[in-house]
Amino acid sequence: MSVLLQCMNLTKTYGQVTALDHVNLTVESGKLIGLLGPNGSGKTTLIKLACGLLTPTEGDIRVVGKAPGPESKAEVAFLPDNSYLNTWMTVRQIVSMFTEFYADFREELAYEMLTQLGISPDKKLKTLSKGNKEKVCLILVMSRNAKLYVLDEPIAGVDPATRDYIMSVIINNYNPDASVLISTHLISDIEQVLDEVIFIQNGQITLQKAVDEIRAENGKSVDELFREVFKW
């Protein structure tokens, strides 16, 4: 097992607001990890720091043993919570773009998944429905043979059938030696696939444990524990 993500005293502030407060965290390879917390807890901030979209105010973050940069980005597959692709491009053009830029991108797998979903590669992204756009984004991410997959709210705002499809794509296509970090607050839907959970609240990690351990120690599901911990 190798360490894919390591945060050491990681802090991110926006003026007076502290989004992450001296976070220490280690994510090892070969796991499906849920990053769970209420809105505004710092999940997205942590994810963005790992992907190099934000710069830390204090502390250090290492991704696949490197500071966030081109080398780490080549090994991290990131799915943001909103559509970030050029909508004027066709699906085929986006797939080509990913093929060109990411050495680990599996083009055939991407087209296979698109075919399964009935999405024509020659359609422009802007002509696709919201749900299909999100599926295309997910396919692009999961078609990579990355070491760390970082998915920010992948199942929020979609119907249950799509949710199941997304989970099956994640489980069936990620590299077993890699880790998948899923940020969500819809815990009940993904609890059964997670190996580990991280609870984050007010920019601090309050819990990082294996799901089985949580169930054994607390006699509750992760969802129940979450509701208890983050009760108003």
Added chain:
Amino acid sequence: MVKKLLKYELYAYTRTLLPVYAILLGISVLCRFVQFFENDHVSYGILFWSSVIALIITVIACIGMTVGYGIVRFYKNLFSLEGYLSFTLPVTPTAHLIAKTLGQFIFCAAAVAVSLVSVAIATAGEVLVELFRAGFWLIGEFFENCGGHAAFYTLVALLLLVIIVGYFYLMCCACISVGQTAKKNRILKAFGAYFVWYLITQAVGTVGIIVFAIFGEIGLLEAIARVIENYPFEFVHVLMVGAFIIAAAISAMFFFISHRIMSRRLNLE
């Protein structure tokens, strides 16, 4: 990676600007078509000059849009939602900046080329032939009068043109990047950065003029006049090369500012 980024830059530019260039060519065809009906009637004059003005406005719009699109694309592609894609690509900020600057160069050149083609279409026939003759004659006179210096002037002038495009583009990029360091009103801050730079250049210029005037009182102007008189070609060399070096240095500074902010102070929210 720069090549790959440049390819997508050019896709984006082509998609947006090709219709504009097509409109420009269309208007030039119209302008030339109007001349089929040349006569002394006042209505022809109105039609002809309207078409010429439309052509001129479209040429200016074409070049303006090319420059403007480059700047807007820099912002949108890096600091809006598209930035999530751009900054998660395994590409350095240097590569991004170089690809975008190159894209701007290429399409500025394309805009100028299309404008020249439109003028050629609007003057197609005898007038175009005479325009070429006049152009070649002027170039011939330039080379005859300047002798061996002409080639050097031409080269430096071309380089100056390129560096001016780079200077302006990188300045805008740096202003946008500086704006991104704000917590809110980032676009306003970008304009503020531009305004501050404008004030700095005006202040430096004014101080320079004052210093020049002071030294002028004690013989600097006469000295310069003597130099121009005795070494006119060399004086122009120095001016042009000096301008190039200053513009290149300031462009490099803007590049560095953008790079620094993109690599050390990126905050894509």
Added chain:
Amino acid sequence: MKKMFRQLAVILALLVIAFCLVGCDALDEMREAHAVYTSMDPPFAIAYKDATYKALQCPQIADKGIMWAEWRVFVTKPDVPVLLSQQVGTRFGIDSEEKFLTNYGEIVYVREDVYDAAVAELKLEDPFTEFQLRWIDEDHRSQSYTLTEEEEDIIRGILAEEPLRDDDSYYIEDSKTLIFRSETGLFYQEEHTIVKKAEGYFIQTYDYNEKGGNYFFPAKGEAADLLAELIAK
């Protein structure tokens, strides 16, 4: 898409070819005004509209004005393109019969077929032989009319009479200039004006001598009819 671009390119090319077949009035006008030096060394010469104009040393002589010219010709070296002729060239005046080119220096360029006659006139004490009427038309082009011998006799008859002294020129309804010129037109004297006043037709002249002032030679009968006809041209 590619097919459409190709079709558009073909249409554009055809249009451009069609455009090339049409001339340009403005360019034709510039060509009309463009003359070139055929010789930059003495003896100097200018080529203009298929004619050659040779240089003639023509010193300024009192009472002998060098012909009346319009400033509409630009003379350049042979290699200068027509588009730049007006920027680079020297502006020359040309008479209405296009016999002479001058920029009112000591050299007049005389058309080849008139050159010998001009040289002969230069040697004459009094080269003035004919009257010519001159005016500017609605297109601002200079027009002229050379009087016939009979008309000249009538004019001389009018000028032989006693003039009326009158400095009051305000009531002149119409006028045309009458010059007295040499046969080639190289020399002229602008001494007279044919005028129409309420009182009738006159030939006006200005006395530049000590007395000074406007003098009006009245015309009556046939002479007045002639003046009316000339003024109406």
